[in-house]
Amino acid sequence: MRLRNALIAAMLFTAGPAIAQTPASRAQQKPPSAPVQPGQTAATPAEKLDPAKEAAIRHLLEITGETKEGENINAGMTGRVKEVMTRALPADQLPKFMDTFSQKFTASAPPNAVTDAVVKIYAQHFSLEDIQGVTKFYESAVGQRMVKEMPDVARESQSVGMQMDQKVVIDVLRGMSDEYPQLKQMLPPDPEHPAPAPNAAAPAPAPGTSPAPGSAAPAPNSNATPAPGTKPTPPQR
16 A cells, blocks of 8 residues: 555656646647748648758757757656655665666656657747757857756756745735634744744842732742841751
């Protein structure tokens, strides 16, 4: 049961983005509209791809690093499955499980299959002239710098955006906590309005001052030194 639940969680975790983008029904699904230009410059799904155009697209994917997209997707899927199965399997069984899974997964979903699919998508949306123009840019020094830096730019942009949105979400939920008190137990402490410390000790009275009305008098200190001229009180038995 534990293994089955872990496998279900892994499949849902890896397929989540795809499920979110899947139409409600296949009857409502429509193929992406291809740009129509004079001379029919874009290919349709049923049209056989021109070898020259296919070669140009594959060259563009190579210089932009998109031919590694299949490998990146497979590595991400495998990493997520391993993360889930680490909590479901004994440590001595995990390496064999992951070796078997990786072999079967790679055989069923070869990385180059993703590249083949991407080539067809490019062909549907761009003409040969478009591909050649974009390729010319990416072959330039500026284009190669874009290829090198854009992964970091995208990752940092996503991180900043998530941090900004997370703060806004928490602020909005705090503003709703009076109407929904259960939110107060779920949200992190508000650094701008810290809660008072529970059971805080009252400050000791200053020397020579009487205790506040209604408060208990301090217990006598048996070790205290008697004032000059007074007799110490004998201890009671």
